Amino acid sequence: MNAADAIPNWDSLIRPHEVRGSMYTDPALFELELQKIWYRTWVYVGHVSEVPQPNDFVMKSIGPQAVIMTRDKDGEIHLLLNRCSHRGNQVCLKDSGNAGSFTCPYHGWTFTNNGKLRGYPFPTGYEGVDNSQLGLGRVTRMSIYQGFVFGSFAAEGPTLEEHLGGARETLDRLVRNSPENEIEITAGFLKHQVRSNWKFLVENETDGYHPQFVHASIFAVAKSGIGDLYSSKSTAVSRDLGGGHSENDLRPEFRRLDKPLGWFGTSAERLPDYTAKMNAAHGEGRAREIMIDGTPHVMIFPNLFVAEIQIFVIQPLSVSETVQHVTAIQFKGAPDINRRLRQQTMGSVGPAGLLLADDGEMYERTQRGVQALKPDYLYLGRGKHREREDEQGFVVGDATDEVPTRGMWRHYRSQMEAD
Amino acid sequence: MAFDANDSLLLCEIEQFLYHEARLADDHQYEAWESLWTEDGVYWIPANGEGGDPEQVMSIVYDNRSRIALRIKQLLTGKRLSQTPRSGLRRIVSNVEMLGRENQDLRVTANAFVFESTLRGDLVWASRNEYRLRRVGGELRMAYKKVTLVNNDKALYSMSFLI
Known part of the structure; x- marks a missing residue:
């Protein structure tokens, strides 16, 4: 395919639950993505x-x-x-x-x-x-x-708020966890490069199927509860927020546990200063609800991933090179929780991260894997039969279902097909 | 600093310690490598230059002793995918200098040059290392290791081996 003079056969490349391997390897497609997505949509x-x-x-x-x-x-x-x-x-x-x-x-x-x-x-x-x-x-x-x-880079088009659409509320949900209703990005960035197409990263951010396998080594030794959130028994849901945005909504599990700051593996007693400020800001009842629900796990297409305690900014350099810029989220006016946010972020992400080095390894192996020409497609059909609509009309699936990935590809195709 | 015969002997011992530490890391001898640390050890790999206050800004690694232990435990599971298969490693540690004493610790610096072979390909890591070494029960132990990579201001590929 040559982006300049050929129109890709989208029906062959992207289907409702499968995509061609060349979607991750074709340099001409990458050039087209720059025009149609990166230099057009809100980034x-x-x-x-x-x-x-x-x-x-x-x-x-x-x-x-x-x-x-x-x-x-x-x-x-x-x-x-x-x-x-x-x-x-x-x-x-x-x-x-x-x-x-x-x-x-x-x-x-x-x-x-x-x-x-x-x-x-x-x-x-x-x-x-x-x-x-x-x-x-x-x-x-x-x-x-x-x-x-x-x-x-588009002079006209949807407003940012229209672009954020269903994901807008997740940013409200994030800042609500700060006693001053503001987050800050002040801890500097780690820059982690992977030899992989950017879409493998976007897909992985809200893939609830991989954590139990890719991160088994750290869950086993850290006695982390994260793995259970993504088990086949989890009550968490995967949600297609439209516009290519998606989330793993873990609130059903956190509400079941009913423990303030349980989402962050800690407790109100261990972060008394933060808890007091939240109570003062919201009132005890509301503060308790917010501190049970925690922060979102949301991928805002095409490049902002809010992963509960940190943000990742995805930067594609070429069809097969991508950088993730990552840093701890800081809640304005909450030094005790901020220290823990930095410590947990540093341990888990970046080039040596106890989690992200292993994700990076998967991105790179998958990039090499799709060099093989058969089978023609990657199969993205997990949970297709149990997709359902939630009360707001969003498509949701079980915690480990590929609802987010399918939603991303649907939006991606619409962007790439637009004039 | 002025040197006498005792310092020469000490420098020799320090160099032998650093070469030993390097070999254990190259050979993925995780438990033996961990045993070189003191109980209050700090393992620091700053990002973005010399690193500001690691208590305030992101570092590639900023492990206290318990997180060093966690990192080693994860490697020992054999399921740390970024080290399965393990990186092929050989490193040169050189330009060893004694900088002085700080309380009971010896302050030492060295250059390191690490060749890493991975599934992705081969790459070279270059760093200035700073150590604080302490004598514990007659043996040198590592209380602090800071690895300042020459290119730590740029995007880096995964580095989940012990550097």
Whole structure:
């Protein structure tokens, strides 16, 4: 297939419960995905708390493109592209910092942190030039929900809130666990690369079937209860939230256990400061409910995975190389739980993580596996016969069912087929 | 620092300890490697440079003694998929320097160069290591090991072996 002149035969590539192996290996498809998904739909870029002060900036990305997220002197957030408008040099090489302007090292053009061209050396050489047309490139649209900053290269299209759709409530559910109803991303990121197609990662994030097998080694020695949440007896559900978004809703299990902070493997007694603040913020009854339900396990298509205590940001570099940027979620104004959130995150994720190194191994072996041409399809039919609608009209399945994966592919196909 | 004959003997002992530690890690001798740690051992692999305060920011590894034990227990299950099969490993530890004493500990630094062969392919890890070594019952033990990878500011492939 050549993306430039051939239309993929989607009926052959993606079926309701199976997809072709080439969906993960075809470089032309990857180029098409950049156009149809990564450079069109809303993509998560960063969090407002990463640039708390005027003139703060942090280097982010949308797919293979670097994006500088800045906060200007007036407090506005901007998503700028790291490319001098003169001859294309990179204007910023730092991962983060505080700067009112960026000066290109090549010919000294200087841009303010809202993207405008401030000036250049030897200006007499540019007589009559309209500087207002020579600012930095920017991500076409920017929108923020609960502090999560998203960007879209499409001038028109759904609003961010429309894009989030059924997943919007999961972000509300997340921040509700903070006594100040705000989360912060302040602990820095681990960057974990895998030689695998990005979609294997997206699928795995809400695959409730693998934990018992891939993570058996750590569940056995850590006496973790996580494995039981994904057993065939679990009352948790997998949910297709529409728009490619999906979640493993573990609340039925947590409510059955009926223990505040049980979702986090701890107790209200062990985190008294956090508990007191939650009680003060919400009242004891409501605080208890929130602390039983815990935070979501939700994949927001295409690149933001909220995994209870951490966020993963998926960055595809090529058809077979992907980076997961991961850090602990921090609840504003709750230092005692935040320390535990960092410690648990560090133990479990990143290149040496007790969980994620093994997921990474599966991603890479699967990428090699699909180089084999037969069978033609990957089989994604688990739990198809027991799919059902919940009270809100979302399709749900048992904890270990492949409802999320099927939902992702349905949405993916609609995006790829759109003009 | 000024050197005398006693220091030369000590440096020799330190080097032998570091080579031994390296060989146990290369050979996946998990329990023997774990036994080199003191009871308060800290194993630290910072991310993003020298690492800020590991109590505040993410590190690739920041294990206290009980988490070191957990990491070893997981490897010993034989089901840690990222080490099944195990990485093929050989490392060179060199440029060993004694930096001084801190309370009862010897502060030592070295460079390390690790060749790793995995299912994905082969790669090289380079680091500056800092150790705090302590004499316990006549033997040197490791109270602290910090592994600062040269490329820890970039995205890294999985590294679930003992580095």
